Amino acid sequence: MNNPAPASPSPASEYGARARAWDWRRALAPTGNVGDAVFRAALFGCALLLLLIVVAMFVEIGSNARLSISRFGLPFLAGREWNPVRGEFGALPFVYGTVVSSLLALALAVPVSLGIAVFLVEQAPRALARLLAFLVELLAAIPSVVYGLWGIFVLAPFLREHVEPPLQKALGWLPFFQGTVTGIGLLTGGVILAIMVTPIVTAVVRDVLAAVPVSQREAALALGATKWETTRVVLANGAPGIAGAIILGLGRAVGETMAVTMVIGNRPEISASLFQPSYTIASVIANEFTEATGDLYLSALVELGLVLFLVTFVVNGAARLLVWSVTRGTSGVARA
Amino acid sequence: MSSRRVVNALMSTLTAACALLGVAVLVLILGYIAWRGVSSLSLQFLIDTPKPVGEGGGIGNAILGTLLLLALASVIGLPLGVAAGVYLAEFGRGWFAGVVRFVSETLTGVPSIVTGVFVYTLVVLPMRQFSALAGGVALGLIMIPVVTRTTEEMLRLVPASLREGALALGAPQWRVTTGVVLPAAAPGIATGAMLAVARVSGETAPLLFTAFGSRFFNVYLDQPVASLTVQIFNYALSPYDEWHAQAWAATLVLMTLILVINVSVRLLTRRKF
Structure with missing residues (x-):
């Protein structure tokens, strides 16, 4: 990286040219060729446009949320009541539902993802690893709304019949497993999210593990370590990247909309029980945006969108930097 | 067997079990x-428009709408994306490229x-209505x-060496990029574009309040348009068994499109990368 550009062919007259007036062609492209200058400027414009889109997103969403921001201020995020009819807009139930469902998803998905990634990189024969990696990545190709459909008609009944009752029997004294068992609620949302973030976390961890130098493994094996002990050395080496992969999964879980909307129950209440219906930031936007009557209602929903945008942008940015710190210099990094 | 070996065998089994679990979930779904x-699924289902409960109906307009939205999205997204990618690959060494x-x-x-x-704020509010254009932009x-x-x-x-060879023959940089580098990478770029299309073909959330949905065939860009994903969403949440069945059939159509793209990309690129 950061190689200097290949030296431009520098005729002797270049020194004379510098003394002459400022040349737009040379300012745009080091070769000073008209075609190069135009070509490079056009491509630069497209790259710049990408940045401008992000800036425009912040400005547009921010300005449309201004009404709500000026009316409620920061307490918006701490308000427990969401009642559009009475003009009460508090985002805490959505923040709670988003955080709990995402953390639940990570708790379920991270161990499995790490297991899959270790198996793919450290254990499986090459041909099998390729096939398995492709199949796991196919999980990421399934659309969110399809996960939601499957969640409503397959996963939710399954959890209601075979998972939640035993859980309640065994751990019902904990506040997390109390209340009526419906199959629709935080737990189902968390499980669906776990399935959805697994391929992303797996793919990034796999890239991270593959980027750990072979010499680390050879050194561990030469010292008499077993395969698993060698893997622990590799995992320790890739730790920052693995942390990045997990945060990347968190960002994905926080912003996931359709599948969660379809199975979480959509009730803006805060309850400790994982069996109870809940609501997430993304879900309330999806459900109520087209029905929002009145400027303040719409503005409050847009402000929720702004919160989601800011959070996922920061989370993804941080994750990306962590992953890059490990995989920098290797090709094909972080496809997720 | 020493305890270290037991742990080793245990962990190897566990990781394999994780991989198996992942594949099992995929197969189940x-x-x-x-x-x-x-x-x-039937031919009639593929060409009909939605009808009230009990009268059948189909997803013809949703299929057409999805294709229209994908075409619009490609027209907007592909040229910009490819141009920005070329900039990053060919000129992307400074801090600006890093930021991009x-x-x-x-x-x-x-x-x-x-x-x-x-x-919604950028297109729908000024136009005062949901439209295919807004969905395509999203x-x-x-x-x-x-x-x-x-x-x-x-x-x-x-x-x-390809770039250096062309430069050594005296070609200016823009000719090298457009005439030599881009053609060499064209198959890869095309597969990337196909994967991007496959990805957005499953998007629902951004269409809910841009393209919105429609019960009729529509090809006008300033009118709301149906899409497979929004149709699936609406039918899934309806209380009717018949519509649930239609949601599954529409899902099969959508998944076929997505899987065909993914698997063919995989087969096409297997040798090279």
């Missing part, structure tokens, strides 16, 4: 879609519903960073 979807690369990667992770909100915006990254990766796979 795809298998269930195929089983439920096939039973409601970082923002592009980060944008990939921004929830699609946020893009929907953005396009999907196009989601495509851009995906295409940018695959394009950059593919161009970086082109050997430097």
Whole structure:
């Protein structure tokens, strides 16, 4: 990286040219060729446009949320009541539902993802690893709304019949497993999210593990370590990247909309029980945006969108930097 | 056997079990879609428009709408994404390219519903109605960073010797890029574009309040348009068994489109990368 550009062919007259007036062609492209200058400027414009889109997103969403921001201020995020009819807009139930469902998803998905990634990189024969990696990545190709459909008609009944009752029997004294068992609620949302973030976390961890130098493994094996002990050395080496992969999964879980909307129950209440219906930031936007009557209602929903945008942008940015710190210099990094 | 070996065997089994679990979930989901979807699928279903409960109806308008939205998204997203990717691969050495690369990667992770909100304020509010155009813009915006990254990766796979050879023959840089580097990377860029199309074809959230949905055939860009995903969403949440069955059949159609793209890309690129 950061190689200097290949030296431009520098005729002797270049020194004379510098003394002459400022040349737009040379300012745009080091070769000073008209075609190069135009070509490079056009491509630069497209790259710049990408940045401008992000800036425009912040400005547009921010300005449309201004009404709500000026009316409620920061307490918006701490308000427990969401009642559009009475003009009460508090985002805490959505923040709670988003955080709990995402953390639940990570708790379920991270161990499995790490297991899959270790198996793919450290254990499986090459041909099998390729096939398995492709199949796991196919999980990421399934659309969110399809996960939601499957969640409503397959996963939710399954959890209601075979998972939640035993859980309640065994751990019902904990506040997390109390209340009526419906199959629709935080737990189902968390499980669906776990399935959805697994391929992303797996793919990034796999890239991270593959980027750990072979010499680390050879050194561990030469010292008499077993395969698993060698893997622990590799995992320790890739730790920052693995942390990045997990945060990347968190960002994905926080912003996931359709599948969660379809199975979480959509009730803006805060309850400790994982069996109870809940609501997430993304879900309330999806459900109520087209029905929002009145400027303040719409503005409050847009402000929720702004919160989601800011959070996922920061989370993804941080994750990306962590992953890059490990995989920098290797090709094909972080496809997720 | 020493305890270290026991741990080793245990962990090896566990990781293999994780991999098996992942594949099992995939098979369960795809298998269930195929089983439920096939039973409601018919030619009439593929060309009809939605009808009230009990009268059948189909997803013809949704299929057409999805194709229209994908075409619009490609027109918006592909040129911009490829151009930005070429910039990053061929001129991307300074801090500016670093920022673009970082923002592009980060944008990939921004929830699609946020893009929907953005396009709503940008296109729907000024036009005063939901439209196919708004839906296409939303999907196009989601495509851009995906295409940018695959394009950059593919161009970086082109050997430097090709560029040096062309430069040594006296070609200016823009001729080298457009005449030598891009053709060499074209298959890779095309597969990246196909994957991007497959990805946005499953998007629902950004369409809810941009393209909105429609019960009729529509090809006008300033009118709301149906899409497979929104149709699936609406039918899934309806209380009617008949519509549930139609949701599964529509899902089968959508998954077939997505899987065909993914698997063919896989087969096409297996040798090279």
